[in-house]
Amino acid sequence: MEKNEITTREKLKTYFETGKYPTESQFAQLIDFFRLKEDVLTNKELVTLANNLAALDNGYILYSTSSIENEKFPIVVSSKEGESQTFTIEKTENKEQKRYFQGSAPYTVSTKEFLVDRLEGYRYYYLNTQIDDGYTTSRLFGNNLPPIPENFELVTVENKKISIKISNEDFDRKINNLHTRLTFVNKTEILIEYALYGNYWSNKYISEDMVTDHYDLGDFLVCFYRADLSGISKSIECKIYDEDNDTLLMTASLVPGQKNINVSAGAVLSGVRNARIECDYESQANK
Known part of the structure; x- marks a missing residue:
């Protein structure tokens, strides 16, 4: 084989056609063609791969x-x-x-x-x-x-x-879990998800009831919402109530005609252990 000749897969296959007897050099070409697990990539190969x-x-x-x-x-x-x-x-x-x-x-x-x-x-x-x-x-x-x-x-x-x-x-003291129960009520046909944020604690977006494990580093929670209202002409209101006394704590508005991402009511849920989230179209929510 000439020095600058490239060994291709097709050329290697010809060495092992029926009736042929591959030489030591041809077996060496086959082995060199493979990359073994312990082989280290060259700098050029690494750059190409990257x-x-x-x-x-x-x-x-x-x-x-x-x-x-x-x-x-x-x-x-x-x-x-x-x-x-x-x-x-x-x-x-x-x-x-x-x-x-x-x-x-x-x-x-x-x-x-x-x-x-x-x-x-x-x-x-x-x-x-x-x-x-x-x-x-x-x-x-x-x-x-x-x-x-x-x-x-x-x-x-x-x-x-x-x-x-x-x-x-x-930290400057022992940290303990706090637990707030959230009941989620969605009165629309739109998928609405919420996530809660506290000090060093936050959960992924969900669309169901949950119990938090936030910390006594700061007994507060902020609620965020997301929902795709791209094909919807009505806004949606999500209200949080203190479930123990049915007191309205905060309201967030989801805007129609767009994807709503990380929407917050701009208020803090502090010290509440039992809350309820209700989401409904604004015209219905205000009745």
């Missing part, structure tokens, strides 16, 4: 850790096709790592068992996830707080990116 990945339409995870030593945090990503992937988040020296997902959106992101060191004093682990540049979900865990359960669904990624940050935080 450029090809950047052109993909696949989603990806960005993750970083702070003040983390030996802890490991497995994150499982499942798509509507193919096998699940596991990304182990560990010490990153505060450098953001990027990994691509297999398959196509939507991607469901959940946890496996978090094996963490015992925390002393007032230290806690803080987990923060963000979809694209939108709403975040947050949790504290470790020390006296419950661990992150296995198969805990963090988010569903409809588009491209999820960012995950895990840190080891030091």
Whole structure:
């Protein structure tokens, strides 16, 4: 074979046609054509691969850790096709790592068992996830707080990116869970979802009843809504009541003719343990 001749798949196949006896050199060409698991990509190959990945339409995870030593945090990503992937988040020296997902959106992101060191004093682990540049979900865990359960669904990624940050935080006292029961009543045919935000705690968007696990770092909650009203000509009002005395606490308006994302009433739900959310078309809600 001439020095500059390219060995193609088709050429390799000709060496093993019926009746032929491949030579030592031809077997060597076949072996060299393969890439073995222990082979290291050259800089040029890495750059080419990175450029090809950047052109993909696949989603990806960005993750970083702070003040983390030996802890490991497995994150499982499942798509509507193919096998699940596991990304182990560990010490990153505060450098953001990027990994691509297999398959196509939507991607469901959940946890496996978090094996963490015992925390002393007032230290806690803080987990923060963000979809694209939108709403975040947050949790504290470790020390006296419950661990992150296995198969805990963090988010569903409809588009491209999820960012995950895990840190080891030091507070000035022990932190305890607070629980507020939310009853959700949707009187429209539109899918309306809500999410609650507290200090170091927030949940993913849901459309059902729930009980919070927010913290006594600050006994408050802010409510956000999202709903696609692109084909709707009426606005929708979502009102929160104190279920114990039926007192109206706050109202948010969803605008017709558009997608409503992260809509808030601009008020704080403070110290309430039993609340009810009612969503209805504005003309009906005001009757």
